[in-house]
Amino acid sequence: MPDSTTAGKKDYRIVAFDLDETLIPPSRVISGRDRAAIREATARGVDCVIATGRGYMTVQGTLRDIGLWDTQDSYTLSYNGGIITENKGNRVLYQQGITWEQANALYTRGQRYDVCMHVYTQTEVYVWHINDDERAYLDNRQEFIELDDADLERFRDTPIIKVLYEHNGYDYLRPIEAQVADITADMEVSYSSGRYLEFNCQGVSKGASLLRLADILGVDPAATIAIGDNVNDLSMIRAAGLGVGVGNVDDQVRPFCDYVCERTCEDSAVAEVIERFVLS
DSSP, X not given: OOOHHHHHTSXXXXXEEOTBTTTBOTTOOOOHHHHHHHHHHHHTTOEEEEEOSSOGGGXXXXXXXXXXXXXXXXXXXXXXXXXEEETGGGEEEEEOOBOHHHHHHHHXXXXXXXXXXXXXXXXXXXXXXOOHHHHHHHTTTOOOEEEOOSSOGGGTXXXXXXXXXXXXXXXXXXXXXXXXXXXXXXXXXXXXXXXXXXXXXXXXXXXXXXXXXXXXHTOOGGGEEEEEOSGGGHHHHHHSSEEEEOTTOOTTTGGGOSEEOSSOGGGTHHHHHHIIIIIO
């Protein structure tokens, strides 16, 4: 694990950061300090990259806020790494979803539980059994289409990138992970935002996606920084040259961080990292 002095001397070329509870605080307003740090790093030729569980079409407003909307040679890692896009025209560079059979099995099995479910196609988010808490959480985060189908038959010929279960608490979701293991034995399973149990294609993760982007750009993985807060960020925190947890990082992730911010998502943790390791 590098110390902060050694890490600070590296020439970092990619800074990847999670959105919710990392760059975006509960107020849903990105700080001016974060926006300024990202813009300055970008101006110096550093690739500042959103790495999110959301779909790339749902982060266009955030890209505008940080000066990366529709820009050439800038990139977004979305769906936990299921899709990599160049921001200019949302050009898809890589895509790997789950099979219809996996998605349908998770969707029909999920109806046994007290969960809300999200089904992600390439450009849309479909939500089944949404509750008031989840509706409030998604407000101003991402648009969605309500779904009440008994199965996913109408999506049989539509690429599905991932499925997730939502419940406001991991204690309820963790036993479900074991109960659906017959479906997910060859899938990637992760948790995020204190409320989501997520299912991706095997081999798809934020960490694998970060390394894939580094390879596309010809960047040494050692010259990458990853910033996150939750379990679905762990793979990229471990894969990056410098893995960073914001001050509010989940206790399961904290031991794997090379650096933990003094600041949280609510007081410009992303700027702290960029200022210390990129701009200084």
